[in-house]
Amino acid sequence: MPEISLFWFRRDLRITDNHGLFQALNAGLPVLPIFIFDQHILEKLVDNSDARVTFIYDQIVHLKNLIASKGGSFLVEYGDPTEIIDRITNHFKIKKLFTNKDYESYAIQRDQKIKSLLAKKNISFHSFKDHVIFEERELLSITAGTPYTIFTPYSKLWKEKLKISLEREENSVLRKFDSEILLTGHLFSSPEINTFPSLESMHFNRSSKHIPSAAINVDIVEKYTLQRDFPSVNGTSKLGVHLRFGTIGIREIARRIYTVNETFLNELIWRDFYAQILANFPHVENQSFRSNYDLIQWRNNPDDFEKWKLGQTGFPLVDAGMRELNETGFMHNRVRMLTASFLTKNLLIDWRWGERYFAEKLLDFDLASNNGGWQWAAGSGTDAAPYFRIFSPEAQALKFDPQYKYIKKWVPEYGSIHYVKPMIDTKKSKDLCLAAYQSALKHSE
Numbered sequence: 001m002p003e004i005s006l007f008w009f010r011r012d013l014r015i016t017d018n019h020g021l022f023q024a025l026n027a028g029l030p031v032l033p034i035f036i037f038d039q040h041i042l043e044k045l046v047d048n049s050d051a052r053v054t055f056i057y058d059q060i061v062h063l064k065n066l067i068a069s070k071g072g073s074f075l076v077e078y079g080d081p082t083e084i085i086d087r088i089t090n091h092f093k094i095k096k097l098f099t100n101k102d103y104e105s106y107a108i109q110r111d112q113k114i115k116s117l118l119a120k121k122n123i124s125f126h127s128f129k130d131h132v133i134f135e136e137r138e139l140l141s142i143t144a145g146t147p148y149t150i151f152t153p154y155s156k157l158w159k160e161k162l163k164i165s166l167e168r169e170e171n172s173v174l175r176k177f178d179s180e181i182l183l184t185g186h187l188f189s190s191p192e193i194n195t196f197p198s199l200e201s202m203h204f205n206r207s208s209k210h211i212p213s214a215a216i217n218v219d220i221v222e223k224y225t226l227q228r229d230f231p232s233v234n235g236t237s238k239l240g241v242h243l244r245f246g247t248i249g250i251r252e253i254a255r256r257i258y259t260v261n262e263t264f265l266n267e268l269i270w271r272d273f274y275a276q277i278l279a280n281f282p283h284v285e286n287q288s289f290r291s292n293y294d295l296i297q298w299r300n301n302p303d304d305f306e307k308w309k310l311g312q313t314g315f316p317l318v319d320a321g322m323r324e325l326n327e328t329g330f331m332h333n334r335v336r337m338l339t340a341s342f343l344t345k346n347l348l349i350d351w352r353w354g355e356r357y358f359a360e361k362l363l364d365f366d367l368a369s370n371n372g373g374w375q376w377a378a379g380s381g382t383d384a385a386p387y388f389r390i391f392s393p394e395a396q397a398l399k400f401d402p403q404y405k406y407i408k409k410w411v412p413e414y415g416s417i418h419y420v421k422p423m424i425d426t427k428k429s430k431d432l433c434l435a436a437y438q439s440a441l442k443h444s445e
Contacts, residue, residue, distance in 0.1 A: 072187025240364025
């Protein structure tokens with residue numbers, strides 16, 4: 001049996017411009033690609049028809065067929081990653097394992113455990129930056145040498161570093177790794193590798209939810225600044241789900257758009273920013289970035305939370321957003337900000353409740369970005385909206401959906417006797433919010 005390397009696909013479900021795959025194929029040994037449906041992740045999902053699982057499953061089928069067409073085998077397993085990799089390394093002569101970095105706390109702990117396991121077997125573990133342009137400690141404050149916690153100076157340095165990097169060409173942070181070209185002749189093949197778990201065996205059913213295309217629509221990018229705030233307009237890329245699972249690479253998007261629209265580029269920078277916040281300040285996963293905000297006395301009324309989830313608040317733009325989320329797994333970013341503000345500041349419900357619900361429903365759920373967005377809305381995070389800034393649901397609707405096109409699409413009963421009455425008085429709820437926040441912050445002084 002020959003010595004081989006493993007390449008472990010995770011949040012990078014593509015063969016094109018895949019950094020870790022490129023390094024594996026370049027390392028001199030035949031490569032066996034693997035994918036593990038991680039039971040620890042899947043068992044936490046609420047919906048057994050979760051569209052994200054179907055999407056991942058179909059991408060893995062696609063990858064398996066592509067790799068087979070290049071003469072290679074692709075090992076697909078379901079279970080505990082540590083146990084599976086232990087078993088694989090006992091069966092094959094593995095010398096190296098390659099993968100791309102994941103910056104979430106569970107992934108870091110899992111990878112450290114596997115790295116230690118492999119070290120005992122004299123197998124080296126190699127991970128590479130692929131999910132972001134600049135990772136956790138690449139951009140540090142020039143004066144203090146610490147991670148940035150404010151977006152504007154981070155964004156400025158991000159753009160400066162990108163410009164400098166692009167002048168280097170071959171070693172640019174936007175360099176294309178020609179992994180797809182190296183596949184032929186560098187893959188390991190074995191007839192005994194023929195298992196592929198079914199969705200049903202993992203306790204999931206196939207979802208019929210629509211997944212947006214991975215194609216970069218340059219016309220949308222060009223008009224992004226003008227159109228991005230209006231939910232009735234097809235003005236956003238909807239690439240989030242593909243970035244989340246790596247079916248399109250962040251470098252490819254940045255190469256295509258960085259000279260086209262700076263507002264769109266800023267969205268990619270926000271993504272990097274929140275990723276480095278999570279990596280450098282892991283406490284944000286369960287606690288407020290600003291610890292004094294954990295002193296807030298939330299009302300946490302479960303009936304109010306249920307109305308918010310179902311889009312039955314009586315505030316049409318909030319309800320439209322929640323219904324779109326529930327039906328499609330997508331919500332327009334402007335409406336995400338409003339629904340989050342309404343839950344935390346009008347209903348005084350802990351941002352963690354909303355964050356978890358979005359995590360259940362969003363096709364493009366990404367822990368770092370979701371957490372960052374919710375803490376921004378609640379005022380507890382980095383670069384957050386001041387606690388006294390509270391979106392008006394009525395004003396937001398008039399400004400961003402003045403003809404009620406989006407509202408009427410998702411709340412068809414709006415304007416009739418069948419539409420629910422507003423569940424709260426926004427003036428009174430604002431006063432309650434300010435009092436709760438002021439009390440918490442005063443006691444933390």
